[in-house]
Amino acid sequence: MTKRVHSREVETAARTLLAERGVTIPDIAEIVFEMQSPFSPNLTMTECIESVDKVLTKREIQHALLVGIELDILAEKKLLSEPLQAIVEMDEGLFGVDETIALGAVFGYGSIAVTTFGHLDKYKLGIIRKLDTKTNEGVHTFLDDLVASIAANASSRLAHRLRDQEERLSKEEIALNDQEEKIG
Amino acid sequence: MTKRVHSREVETAARTLLAERGVTIPDIAEIVFEMQSPFSPNLTMTECIESVDKVLTKREIQHALLVGIELDILAEKKLLSEPLQAIVEMDEGLFGVDETIALGAVFGYGSIAVTTFGHLDKYKLGIIRKLDTKTNEGVHTFLDDLVASIAANASSRLAHRLRDQEERLSKEEIALNDQEEKIG
Amino acid sequence: MTKRVHSREVETAARTLLAERGVTIPDIAEIVFEMQSPFSPNLTMTECIESVDKVLTKREIQHALLVGIELDILAEKKLLSEPLQAIVEMDEGLFGVDETIALGAVFGYGSIAVTTFGHLDKYKLGIIRKLDTKTNEGVHTFLDDLVASIAANASSRLAHRLRDQEERLSKEEIALNDQEEKIG
Amino acid sequence: MTKRVHSREVETAARTLLAERGVTIPDIAEIVFEMQSPFSPNLTMTECIESVDKVLTKREIQHALLVGIELDILAEKKLLSEPLQAIVEMDEGLFGVDETIALGAVFGYGSIAVTTFGHLDKYKLGIIRKLDTKTNEGVHTFLDDLVASIAANASSRLAHRLRDQEERLSKEEIALNDQEEKIG
Numbered sequence: 001m002t003k004r005v006h007s008r009e010v011e012t013a014a015r016t017l018l019a020e021r022g023v024t025i026p027d028i029a030e031i032v033f034e035m036q037s038p039f040s041p042n043l044t045m046t047e048c049i050e051s052v053d054k055v056l057t058k059r060e061i062q063h064a065l066l067v068g069i070e071l072d073i074l075a076e077k078k079l080l081s082e083p084l085q086a087i088v089e090m091d092e093g094l095f096g097v098d099e100t101i102a103l104g105a106v107f108g109y110g111s112i113a114v115t116t117f118g119h120l121d122k123y124k125l126g127i128i129r130k131l132d133t134k135t136n137e138g139v140h141t142f143l144d145d146l147v148a149s150i151a152a153n154a155s156s157r158l159a160h161r162l163r164d165q166e167e168r169l170s171k172e173e174i175a176l177n178d179q180e181e182k183i184g
Numbered sequence: 185m186t187k188r189v190h191s192r193e194v195e196t197a198a199r200t201l202l203a204e205r206g207v208t209i210p211d212i213a214e215i216v217f218e219m220q221s222p223f224s225p226n227l228t229m230t231e232c233i234e235s236v237d238k239v240l241t242k243r244e245i246q247h248a249l250l251v252g253i254e255l256d257i258l259a260e261k262k263l264l265s266e267p268l269q270a271i272v273e274m275d276e277g278l279f280g281v282d283e284t285i286a287l288g289a290v291f292g293y294g295s296i297a298v299t300t301f302g303h304l305d306k307y308k309l310g311i312i313r314k315l316d317t318k319t320n321e322g323v324h325t326f327l328d329d330l331v332a333s334i335a336a337n338a339s340s341r342l343a344h345r346l347r348d349q350e351e352r353l354s355k356e357e358i359a360l361n362d363q364e365e366k367i368g
Numbered sequence: 369m370t371k372r373v374h375s376r377e378v379e380t381a382a383r384t385l386l387a388e389r390g391v392t393i394p395d396i397a398e399i400v401f402e403m404q405s406p407f408s409p410n411l412t413m414t415e416c417i418e419s420v421d422k423v424l425t426k427r428e429i430q431h432a433l434l435v436g437i438e439l440d441i442l443a444e445k446k447l448l449s450e451p452l453q454a455i456v457e458m459d460e461g462l463f464g465v466d467e468t469i470a471l472g473a474v475f476g477y478g479s480i481a482v483t484t485f486g487h488l489d490k491y492k493l494g495i496i497r498k499l500d501t502k503t504n505e506g507v508h509t510f511l512d513d514l515v516a517s518i519a520a521n522a523s524s525r526l527a528h529r530l531r532d533q534e535e536r537l538s539k540e541e542i543a544l545n546d547q548e549e550k551i552g
Numbered sequence: 553m554t555k556r557v558h559s560r561e562v563e564t565a566a567r568t569l570l571a572e573r574g575v576t577i578p579d580i581a582e583i584v585f586e587m588q589s590p591f592s593p594n595l596t597m598t599e600c601i602e603s604v605d606k607v608l609t610k611r612e613i614q615h616a617l618l619v620g621i622e623l624d625i626l627a628e629k630k631l632l633s634e635p636l637q638a639i640v641e642m643d644e645g646l647f648g649v650d651e652t653i654a655l656g657a658v659f660g661y662g663s664i665a666v667t668t669f670g671h672l673d674k675y676k677l678g679i680i681r682k683l684d685t686k687t688n689e690g691v692h693t694f695l696d697d698l699v700a701s702i703a704a705n706a707s708s709r710l711a712h713r714l715r716d717q718e719e720r721l722s723k724e725e726i727a728l729n730d731q732e733e734k735i736g
Contacts, residue, residue: 004644005635007535013635039277059528059646060478066636067649071619073633074626081625083557083565084618092556093223094347094611096295097619100656101649103298107475110428111280114287118302160427163278167375188460189451191719197451243462243712244662250452251465255435257449258442265441267373267381268434276372278427281435281469288468291659294612344611351559407645461591462715464663471666479648482655486670531646 007059014062017069021143027127028052031151034125035116036158043158051154051161055109061150064105068098068142075139091132091141102145106152113149113156120148191243198246201253205327211311212236215335218309219300220342227342235338235345239293245334248289252282252326259323275316275325286329290336297333297340304332375427382430385437389511395495396420399519402493403484404526411526419522419529423477429518432473436466436510443507459500459509470513474520481517481524488516559611566614569621573695579679580604583703586677587668588710595710603706603713607661613702616657620650620694627691643684643693654697658704665701665708672700 029048037043055061074080075088087095099121106117124132128147131140213232221227239245258264259272271279283305290301308316312331315324397416405411423429442448443456455463467489474485492500496515499508581600589595607613626632627640639647651673658669676684680699683692 003638004642005638007531009635010639060648063639063647063649064652066639067623070633070636071623079631081622083561084622086555086557087562087615087618090556094296094344095615096612096656097615097653099295099299100616100653103295103656104479104648104652108478110476111283111287111472112278114298115283115302115305118299119306121299122303123307160278163375187454188458189454191715193451194455244464247455247463247465248468250455251439254449254452255439263447265438267377268438270373271378271431271434274372279431280428280472281431284432284469284472285465288464288471288663292662294660295656347559462664462712467663467667471663479651479655480646482666483651483670483673486667487674489667490671491675528646 010059010062010066011057014065015056017065021069021072021140023127023131023143023147025049025052025056028147028151028154031120031125031128032154032158035120035151035155039159040162047158048154051157052150055150055153055157058108060108061105061153064101064149065146068101068146072139072142075141088141089139095141098142098145101142102149105146106149109153109156110160112159113152116155117149117152120152121145124148194243194246194250195241198249199240201249205253205256205324207311207315207327207331209233209236209240212331212335212338215304215310215312216338216342219335219339223343224346231342232338235341236334239334239337239341242292244292245289245337248285248333249330252285252330256323256326259325272325273323282326282329285326286333289330290333293337293340294344296343297336300339301333301336304336305329308332378427378430378434379425382433383424385433389437389440389508391495391499391511391515393417393420393424396515396519396522399488399494399496400522400526403519403523407527408530415526416522419525420518423518423521423525426476428476429473429521432469432517433514436469436514440507440510443509456509457507466510466513469510470517473514474517477521477524478528480527481520484523485517485520488520489513492516562611562614562618563609566617567608569617573621573624573692575679575683575695575699577601577604577608580699580703580706583672583677583680584706584710587703587707591711592714599710600706603709604702607702607705607709610660612660613657613705616653616701617698620653620698624691624694627693640693641691647693650694650697653694654701657698658701661705661708662712664711665704668707669701669704672704673697676700
């Protein structure tokens with residue numbers, strides 16, 4: 001019987017794989033910044049980096065990264081069976097398992113995350129575009145979608161937190177207003 | 185006991201509602217053309233119109249249209265309960281039930297449909313943009329997402345059919361080649 | 369311009385609607401207990417109640433409740449347009465917008481939540497069965513699916529937390545074992 | 553540049569893999585029969601077999617089968633990297649990529665397919681149970697979910713077709729009634 005894998009081990013493996021495939025947290029944070037700064041003018045890169053980091057603590061994302069990057073690497077080494085090898089290697093247009101795995105990792109952050117993911121999948125920004133085009137240097141059929149899903153999640157997370165912050169402010173204001181009235 | 189509604193009645197109601205809310209099949213077909221013509225240089229508007237028409241024969245799409253447009257109209261008439269009335273009327277950014285209903289209608293056409301929908305939700309084209317901005321003339325909180333889902337489905341349908349056509353051609357070519365060899 | 373609705377107002381409205389439609393938190397917690405106790409023998413009703421309560425703090429769930437219960441009530445009062453009125457009133461078998469809205473609220477808790485929701489939708493337990501059968505006393509076409517989605521979310525949340533607890537425990541045990549070795 | 557894989561080649565590979573992993577079309581059809589016969593008393597095994605066969609012609613299902621079975625086989629041969637190897641080999645409870653891939657293949661047949669899939673994932677019937685328990689004989693972490701998705705799709709397909717048939721019948725009846733009136 002195989003021993004159960006500790007969550008910390010899964011997280012470390014997922015983060016290490018991402019780095020080894022040439023994707024840094026700031027790379028993803030840049031996409032988040034580009035997506036969210038129009039709605040949030042005071043947004044900083046530090047907040048985007050923190051948001052990406054939090055998304056990477058989620059089990060569903062980590063598992064998706066382990067599976068997707070494994071398949072990319074196997075395809076790179078020509079170790080998949082045919083016809084899967086050819087399909088993954090050429091990032092075949094009608095093959096959707098890469099988007100499916102990434103979508104599964106994106107549902108957790110709600111409908112904003114889903115639509116942001118769809119947008120990033122079509123209109124590839126930053127590191128996603130780089131991964132998508134450097135086909136001669138390796139296979140990134142799954143990774144580009146996974147990075148889009150992490151960026152989409154981190155964006156949705158910021159949108160929800162921004163609202164929370166705004167409302168907390170207004171709550172304090174309401175409390176202050178209440179106090180004023182009491183004073184008056 | 186209420187009598188079961190015939191599918192034809194549902195389809196007619198869905199198509200009528202769409203027209204009454206100012207959305208024509210060619211309006212949606214134009215978005216499909218813009219999305220798919222880069223991948224398919226010989227694509228005609230006639231094919232896009234036919235694809236939109238076929239998508240509108242699907243039960244899941246028709247049901248989504250009935251529910252979404254009903255909610256838009258009720259909000260327009262101020263007949264929803266608060267706080268739902270205010271949320272729908274202002275198309276509140278974190279409200280995601282409109283996207284959820286549209287997504288449910290989009291899953292049926294595969295992962296290309298899902299990502300195309302997400303893209304159209306962010307980067308609103310044609311009639312979707314018109315619906316999204318004419319807030320003073322009516323409530324279209326659900327309709328703009330539904331139109332995006334119909335356009336996304338019709339686009340994905342064309343992408344899959346294009347492949348089928350290409351392969352049928354090559355099958356004939358293979359058959360021809362086989363014959364050639366036999367002749368030789 | 370309509371004023372933005374405060375999140376606290378949305379949460380209060382969602383909880384109130386649930387109670388007014390005859391669904392209590394312990395009703396839902398009982399389903400959670402029945403689903404999760406086989407995997408977690410020390411599980412208490414208090415933990416299940418707490419888990420349901422936490423799920424009800426999520427925006428996506430609250431929005432789904434507002435929309436779904438609104439449609440049930442409108443159907444009860446015969447205020448929907450035909451043919452939607454007949455479809456919702458009779459909980460028509462091929463109508464899937466109720467499941468779609470509930471599914472949208474369930475994705476946030478991962479794949480365990482999705483499969484648990486599907487199971488509860490087929491094999492209706494406790495209050496879900498009551499809602500599904502008391503058709504003569506009111507329309508609950510959307511509510512039974514929404515309750516299934518809340519129960520599924522609370523179950524998935526407990527499964528993930530159980531793992532976290534086990535791992536924290538074993539971490540302490542490992543630390544203790546390490547200490548033992550050092551002592552030796 | 554890798555040559556594009558023909559759809560027929562993908563379909564043949566998917567069907568062959570399924571057979572090689574010990575799953576026959578009648579095995580899946582039996583689950584479909586058990587799920588749908590309560591709603592459709594005249595249902596025959598022949599119709600269930602035909603429905604499963606039609607589901608297997610879909611690209612999204614075929615791609616999901618290629619990826620899922622590849623991962624099962626690699627895990628069986630201990631060829632995956634750690635910690636993915638251990639996670640897949642032991643069918644770890646919180647690992648959800650298997651359900652995610654199967655879900656992606658199930659969305660195409662609508663909400664009935666999604667809830668039927670969830671149910672089959674919990675309450676494993678027939679060949680799904682066999683695959684789930686014969687852990688000593690091989691790894692079927694992905695395959696059991698894929699079989700559940702095929703069975704769910706074939707069930708949903710039959711439910712929709714049954715309705716179509718009923719309505720066609722009643723159309724004829726209505727036509728007949730109309731004629732009767734004309735005669736009268």
